[in-house]
Amino acid sequence: MQLLQTIEEVHKVFDTQGSSPLLVTCEDFRDWVCKYDRFPKYLFNELIGSEFAKLWDIKTPETSFIKVKPEHVPIGKFPQLQLTWFEKECFGSLYLENSKEIDHSIISMFEDKSFRNKISDKEDFLKIALFDIWIANEDRNYNNFNLLLYISPEKLNFFYAIDHVNIFNTSFLDYGIAELTEDDSIIKTDLAKILFGKNKKLSDIVDTLVEKFYLCTENCQNNLDEILDLVPESWNINRVQIKDRIIQNLFSEEWKAQCEDNFRGFVQSFIIN
Numbered sequence: 283m284q285l286l287q288t289i290e291e292v293h294k295v296f297d298t299q300g301s302s303p304l305l306v307t308c309e310d311f312r313d314w315v316c317k318y319d320r321f322p323k324y325l326f327n328e329l330i331g332s333e334f335a336k337l338w339d340i341k342t343p344e345t346s347f348i349k350v351k352p353e354h355v356p357i358g359k360f361p362q363l364q365l366t367w368f369e370k371e372c373f374g375s376l377y378l379e380n381s382k383e384i385d386h387s388i389i390s391m392f393e394d395k396s397f398r399n400k401i402s403d404k405e406d407f408l409k410i411a412l413f414d415i416w417i418a419n420e421d422r423n424y425n426n427f428n429l430l431l432y433i434s435p436e437k438l439n440f441f442y443a444i445d446h447v448n449i450f451n452t453s454f455l456d457y458g459i460a461e462l463t464e465d466d467s468i469i470k471t472d473l474a475k476i477l478f479g480k481n482k483k484l485s486d487i488v489d490t491l492v493e494k495f496y497l498c499t500e501n502c503q504n505n506l507d508e509i510l511d512l513v514p515e516s517w518n519i520n521r522v523q524i525k526d527r528i529i530q531n532l533f534s535e536e537w538k539a540q541c542e543d544n545f546r547g548f549v550q551s552f553i554i555n
Contacts, residue, residue: 331446421448
């Protein structure tokens with residue numbers, strides 16, 4: 283993964299409840315959403331979550347490591363920032379200008395059939411939900427979709443998954459892994475019901491996603507070493523320890539079977555019924 287450097291002062295601090303990322307411009311003359319060393323282990327979660335999502339063929343913004351130069355951190359303008367947070371490589375996601383973060387203010391748009399027909403990857407919504415169940419992402423739900431609706435140059439709409447800080451039950455697998463509750467899933471949302479409530483092929487869609495689920499998790503396990511090799515030394519991550527934890531928790535047959543059961547149960551309870 284490429285390492286980029288900033289070329290000018292930070293433009294903006296996004297006002298979020300969590301990591302409050304920055305908007306920066308780098309040497310490739312593109313804008314990036316940059317997360318920094320405020321919560322060190324969360325940078326690792328972002329990296330693992332995005333790399334695993336790519337192996338699932340889930341759309342995510344392009345990623346990179348970013349070095350924010352000290353002179354580009356405007357402490358006077360944003361006093362909540364600390365220079366020490368930028369001594370390590372940051373995690374960057376490409377800023378997608380032609381996108382809108384999904385929230386309750388735009389759910390009504392999806393009720394229009396002509397608008398829904400412009401979404402070429404509706405099934406990805408359920409794939410992302412299954413991914414979250416598997417990786418125990420507690421921060422994509424009714425109150426916080428963490429999804430972008432991206433309009434491509436061809437005028438098609440796509441779902442992009444963002445923000446994987448709170449995977450592993452918002453921890454570092456220190457205490458194992460626990461299944462998501464129904465309130466932690468985007469399946470229990472009006473949007474899920476709008477997209478799939480009248481879909482007569484929903485059972486087939488679910489069966490296909492579950493079949494791919496086992497292939498995707500196997501692909502993630504096969505590429506785990508390569509992904510861990512991406513982790514910067516400056517993050518001070520014990521790779522041997524976290525590899526053991528990931529294998530024991532995410533890739534156990536018991537956990538995968540439990541994820542399948544939860545996924546099917548959520549779909550039955552909140553979409554079909």
